[in-house]
Amino acid sequence: MSQSGNSVRDREEEPLFDAVLYPHRSLSPTGFLILMLAIAACSTAIGIVFWIAGAWPVVGFLGLDVLLIYIAFRLSYRDARRYETLHLTRERLSVERFVRGRRVLQKNLQPYWLNVLVEEERSGANRLILRSHGQTLEIGAFLSPPEKTDLADNLRSALAALRPA
The missing domain is CATH 1.10.287 (Helix Hairpins)
Incomplete structure (x- = not known):
């Protein structure tokens, strides 16, 4: 009995999408x-x-x-020593933000109701926003507009595969 319980738990915690976001570093x-x-x-x-x-x-x-x-x-x-991690499982999307090696933000969002939005501004810049259950979180602020759009598309695809048809 406990073996089937572990298999369900393992399936719920199986990563469906993982990403580590770093700012662009043009000079080594x-x-x-x-x-x-x-x-x-x-x-x-x-x-x-x-x-x-x-x-x-x-x-x-x-x-x-x-x-x-x-x-x-x-x-x-x-x-430039800051970065963000995104980890999507069936139960949650976990977002962690690190600055100089220290975690400064950890947020868990429910993926079933999660909306991934790219808000374009007049200046040409855009913001990548995650919304779920009244919570809003901007991610990847240091990414270029094409990188934000690409990340949003990949995350939307992972979420679509997670949700039933």
Whole structure:
């Protein structure tokens, strides 16, 4: 008897859709190092020209530029360490949001009544919204509009396969 109970529970917890959403990272750590070395080399060469011309204070501003570019990239990389997971079973859609390795949101939505909406805004951007039983949750805010549309289509397909005809 307990064996059939386990099989029903296993079937209910069987993943029907799994996704991990990451922000786009266009520059690898090696690429970042190469870029920073190129910027530093250009600033050094330009700084030497200004130094020879007698405008030595410009060198300090060029160094400040390199430092500010480095800080901006580091902040961008820190922000890019966020991600979201979607896990759909017959019983629920579990959404977890992580920032810098720490879970900051966990939400479970009932999949039978779940609506997946892509709300387009005048600016050309759009929002991917999940609605179920009065709960609303935006997911994938860092995704591009085509990625949001693709994710919405895939999630709708998984939900359609879950629901009876």
